[in-house]
Amino acid sequence: MRLPCPYCGQRDSREFVYRGDAAPTRPSSEEGMYDYVYLRDNVPGPMREHWYHAQGCRNWITVTRDTRTHRISAAVLAREDSR
Amino acid sequence: MRFSIFGLVANAFSGHGRWQRTWRDAVPRDAYDVVIVGGGGHGLATAYYLAKVHGITNVAVIEKSWIGGGNAGRNTTIIRSNYGLEGNTAFYERSMKLWEGLEQDLNYNAMVSQRGVLNLYHSDGQRDAFARRGNAMRLHGVDAELLDTAHVRNMAPYLNFDNARFPVMGGLLQRRGGTARHDAVVWGYARAASDLGVDIIQNCELTGFMRTADGTVVGVETTRGSIRAKKVGVAVAGNSSRVAAMAGLRLPIESHVLQAFVSEALKPIIPGVITFGAGHFYISQSDKGGLVFGGDIDGYNSYASRGNLPTVEDVCEGGMAIMPMIGRARLLRSWGGIVDMSMDGSPIIDRSPIEGLYLNAGWCYGGFKATPASGLAFAHLLATDRPEETAVAYRLDRFATGRIIDEKGQGAQPNLH
Numbered sequence: 001m002r003l004p005c006p007y008c009g010q011r012d013s014r015e016f017v018y019r020g021d022a023a024p025t026r027p028s029s030e031e032g033m034y035d036y037v038y039l040r041d042n043v044p045g046p047m048r049e050h051w052y053h054a055q056g057c058r059n060w061i062t063v064t065r066d067t068r069t070h071r072i073s074a075a076v077l078a079r080e081d082s083r
Numbered sequence: 084m085r086f087s088i089f090g091l092v093a094n095a096f097s098g099h100g101r102w103q104r105t106w107r108d109a110v111p112r113d114a115y116d117v118v119i120v121g122g123g124g125h126g127l128a129t130a131y132y133l134a135k136v137h138g139i140t141n142v143a144v145i146e147k148s149w150i151g152g153g154n155a156g157r158n159t160t161i162i163r164s165n166y167g168l169e170g171n172t173a174f175y176e177r178s179m180k181l182w183e184g185l186e187q188d189l190n191y192n193a194m195v196s197q198r199g200v201l202n203l204y205h206s207d208g209q210r211d212a213f214a215r216r217g218n219a220m221r222l223h224g225v226d227a228e229l230l231d232t233a234h235v236r237n238m239a240p241y242l243n244f245d246n247a248r249f250p251v252m253g254g255l256l257q258r259r260g261g262t263a264r265h266d267a268v269v270w271g272y273a274r275a276a277s278d279l280g281v282d283i284i285q286n287c288e289l290t291g292f293m294r295t296a297d298g299t300v301v302g303v304e305t306t307r308g309s310i311r312a313k314k315v316g317v318a319v320a321g322n323s324s325r326v327a328a329m330a331g332l333r334l335p336i337e338s339h340v341l342q343a344f345v346s347e348a349l350k351p352i353i354p355g356v357i358t359f360g361a362g363h364f365y366i367s368q369s370d371k372g373g374l375v376f377g378g379d380i381d382g383y384n385s386y387a388s389r390g391n392l393p394t395v396e397d398v399c400e401g402g403m404a405i406m407p408m409i410g411r412a413r414l415l416r417s418w419g420g421i422v423d424m425s426m427d428g429s430p431i432i433d434r435s436p437i438e439g440l441y442l443n444a445g446w447c448y449g450g451f452k453a454t455p456a457s458g459l460a461f462a463h464l465l466a467t468d469r470p471e472e473t474a475v476a477y478r479l480d481r482f483a484t485g486r487i488i489d490e491k492g493q494g495a496q497p498n499l500h
Contacts, residue, residue: 001391014393018383018498020337037495038335038426038482042324044386067338068386 004075007057019050022062022081044068050078085190105270106277111284111307115143117465118303118312120289120326121319122146123155124265125443125450127272127283128458129316129465131189134279136459137466142281143312145305147288151269154321157388157420158451159343159375161356161367163200163260164225167216170476170488171429172223177473178456179225179259185455191271193263194370199355200260201230201238203405205249209361213255220257228256239357241408249361249404261355262367268454289319292330292440300330300439316441316465318457321421322386323444330437334444335426335482337497339380340419341448342390344398346412348372357406364401366409374412376402380422380448382498390419422448427487428500432460433479434468441465442479447500 001013024036046066053059060078065071084090084103094101117133119126122144133139144150162182164175186193204210210229217227231253236244244251273283284307293302293309302311319326327334349372358365366376378398381390395417402409425431425445430453435442443461446453460474470477481487482495493499 001393012393013383013391020384020496020498034483035333039333040324040335040337041328041333042337042384044322044325044338047384049384065383067384070385070387070391 001070003051003061003063004072005053005056005059005061006075006077007059008053011053011056015053015055017052017054019052022048022050022078046073086192106273106283109143109282109284111143111145111287111305111310112282114302114311115282116141116312117314117316118142118310119144119316119318120303121317122150122273122283122285123153123318123320124151124269124272124454125320125446125457125461126316126318127269127276128454129318129443129461130281130283131272131276131279132459132462133466134276134281137462139466140280142276143284143310144276144281145284145287145289145303145310147286149285150273150283151266154420154422154450155265155269155454157343157418158265159365159367159377160262160265160369160451161200161260161365162195162263162452163257163356164452165200165202165216165220165227165255165257165260166490167219168488168490171490172219172225174456174460174473174477175453176223176225177459178453181455181459182263183259185268185271189271189275191267191274193267193271195261195263196370197259197261198367200257200358201235201254201355202358202360203235203242203251203254205252205361210252217255226257226259228258230254230256238354241352241406242357243405243407246404249359251405262369265451272458289326289329298437300437314439314441314465316443316461318443318461320423320444320446320450323423323442327435327442330435330440332435332437334431335495336423336445337384338386338421339382339424339498340385340387340390341377341380341422342394342398342417342419343375343377344395344417345369345376345415346374346409347415349374349412359401359405362401362404364398364405366402366406373415374409380424380498386421388419388421390417422446422450424497424500426482426495426497427489428491428493429488430457430477431479432457432464432470432474432477434464435479
């Protein structure tokens, strides 16, 4: 599997560290912390997820990947990712 | 029909034409006391223990494909009970004891072979951690032996003892651990459950739950019609989140792909199971002679029952590092299974927040060894609404209350467990 890093181009997935689903956002209070830390939608299909290009440009990127086929439809820098 | 040596001889002399079907392929009825979703090892074991221990025989097991076609047929067949944490140790030992009596209980040859499971250690710190885990096991009545280099060299002289990075200093051995034939476990439970009156319904995929106005689950919608049930048990590890979503539930689980490998058949060389945890590699040899091995999960969410090449390379590198001789063996097959990676690396056997719906999920990459105890505990829960005594820790709410069971100490990062 290769990931299209917006900064480096197509790179081998081994250069990246996987962080998981990009959907959960940190709540401002303790309320909602259980959901944020533990619960996941775990979708079968296109999923927005965070990867860190550890052995490359060291950018966090948001990749949209189909979890059934590993087909990647989008990849943007996480800091420019509009939710 | 009981299997015995006399029956085998009689059938051998009559051309093997008189064997009966092992189990009934049933057609769904309108209603059951309990419907179990998932015809894998856990689901079939649950049905068997419901019928045998609790006398509940009006039970259906529905399976979207054929029984044992998911993770029950994709694992590396290892059985062991070498867990160190409260909540795990007694449960897995219960499973090991059930494995030891399984074939007599089911009257079916599951090829349970207690050839030993050896975990290698490579540093003083790792030895101390293994000693602690071994002591925890022994305090629970589980067998464990801490071996030094000489003992390991005697058992497996072909290991790379003098590897500069990971010299083999010894190992933690559970002699009662070993392997079992995974398909035979499925067929054995199916046959025994079917004989007790359980309906096994294949090619019957769950499409939704029947709910009352207050949300109670009172049955299942399937590709073969609606089936009413007083209780519905879900044992679909790998797809637990998908099924839970049909009931509006979110689980502390991610689905990941775990790969496994088998070489061409070789003469007997590896006596038991050898794990090289530091190098993400473990191996055993099947009765047919193939070297069966694996390593880490691929590490990203996946519902594709196939893995990617970096993990293949990583596993094979681990194998070459600890056991250079396997470089001469040819790889025959590799495959992937989708596993429920839970947030603490431990399973869930509990009532769901929805009345009538029960969960058996989150087995990570260790579900096969748990098959008998998982079935026993889930059957107990379904029959009595109370957890079985060795499975009380596997609550769904433990993540909210902080009572997690994290053997590896990785925290809520499923791809690292």
